[in-house]
Every structure is written in C-alpha cells, then in structure tokens.
Amino acid sequence: MTASALASVICIMVMLLPAYYAAAAAAPAPAPAAYSHDAYRACKQKAADRILCGPSAFTFYLHNTVYNPTVDNKDYFNSVYGLPPNVTWPNPYSFGTTSTFEDPLTEGPANTSQQIGVAQGLWQLNSKVGYTLFHIFTANITDGDYKGTISILGQIREVDPVRYLTVVGGTGDFLGARGLATNRLVTIDHTAPATWTLSFDLDLYY
Template sequence: MKNHFNSIYSLPPNISFPNPFAFGVRNTFEDPITEGPSNSSMSLGKAQGFYVLDSFTEFTLFHLFTANITEGEHKGIINIFGQVREVDPVRYLTVVGGTGAFLGARGLASCTLVDIDHTPPAKWTLSFDLDLYY
C-alpha cells in the first residue's frame, strides 16, 4: 500500500521531569489534501508545515502550515495557524493569508477529526471547512 503521509517527529525534549503530554515534541509534515476523506479522492494539493505539542496538562498542538492547492479551479496557497486541543470535536484555526487565487485571504478554518491511527507515527485524517474573506 502506498504511504500517503510524510511526517518526521523531533526528539523528545531533554527534561528531567514527567512529561505525559509530550510537551515540546515537534512534528514536521507534508500530507495530501484531497477532495474527500479517502486517499483515493481527487487530489487538490498538499499540506506542509509543523506542529508543536505545547501543554503540560493536555494534548494541545500549535499548528503552522500551508495548504498548497495545485489542482482544480482555484490554485494558490492558504496560510493557516493556531492551537488545537485534541479533545475538541471541532478545532478552529486562523487563516492569515494566501497567494494565487487566495491572495490576501483571511478567515477561519474549522477542523474535525475523521480518523486517527495511533500506530507510530500517528496518522490523522482531518476535514477542513474554510470561511475565507478577501
């Protein structure tokens, strides 16, 4: 089976106290963006960026990434960032800019978890709805 996800985790931080929520661990990724949740759905481009686990008390991740849309009617890059709490059913991130068809875009990226495979390295399938303003 083709591996659709590319992800590299940093080494855990060099700390001498308990770290049950992996505080300080970073993941850099390049993952497919598809029209639907299946890897066989029409390809739209790829997401490239990173997240850092940033809480001592729960699983929260600070995300910073670009959605590079290379297929379809609208092509360009959408820049997205914000903190995600793993337990939230809907996670909200901020759209802070874009290029190409998305030049000057800003708005809200609503993210929901479709599926997660916890087998290392963990693979998340996420669904995004974007409300963009120009």
C-alpha cells in the same frame, strides 16, 4: 571670516534650528509607493466591484502518516518527529515535541479521493496539562478550480470535537485571503506507524 562674525553665524543657526525641526515634524509623511503586483491590483479591483477574489468557502482533507522506525515505513510516510524534549521529569503529554509534515490534501475524506495539493508545515505539543497542538502550515493547492496557497495557524485541542484556526493570508486565487478554518478529526489509527485524517472547512474573506 573673523571670530566675531563666525560667532554671529553660529548664534543665528542655533536660533533657527528649533523652527526648522518644528516645520519638519509638521510636514506630512511621503505617501507609500504603489504596489505594482498585477494580480494584487486585479484582486483589489474585484473587491472594489464587490467581486470575490477567490472562493468564500473552501474545504480540504489532510492525511498524515508518521514515520516510525519500529516498522520502518520509510516508503510511505509524510511526517517526522524532531528531537525529544530535553526534560528529566515525567512528561505525560510530550510537552515540547515537534513534528514537521508534508501531507497530501484531497477534496474528499478518503485517501483515494482526488488529491488537490499538499500541506507543508509543523505542529508542536505546547501544553503540559493536555494534548494541545499548535499548527502552522501552508496549504499548497495545485489542482481543481482554484490554485494558490493558503496560510493557516492556530491551536488544536484533541479533546475538542470542533477546533478553530485562523487563515492569515494566501496567494494565487486565494491572494489576500483571511478568515476562519474549522477543523475536525475524521479518522485516527494509533497502530504503528499512526495515521489520521483531518478536515478543514474554510470561511474566507478578501
């Protein structure tokens, strides 16, 4: 190919490129691949038929016992604190303190109630002007009429008698669940090693 012919080809390509990119931009994006999870499809079919995928209301009680080396309760604890915050000034509300927990969940408020699963997650004291805890955890429900996981996050202010967290997802019988988790303090004992019980009343949507 002569130099003049090559120059002509390049000129034609330069002129055609804008039209090519304009057509590509106008073309519709390819449809996403269908999700193949059988349980998901079954749940969506129930939704189309106006049948709930799981319960619309669900309640459980969370029981926490903190590990405290002063009483050495290594045989009966289910939460531990992380390293203290690296501050050198007064920190009256323990801002930055984190706790990891694996708490039993029961169907009733008593410790002796039927256990239906465990809650695994963490909370952090995230306010410098009051006791405010940011919670994020998964409730693993393994016994009872419904089984699966429920993912919950949100903020708890200790001074509030009623607190509201968000249900952001679920699996199993709770697949795709979202909604509101209403939280209340049932009991608390500050005596070492410190224990408390929280209730969670869930309003769920699928």
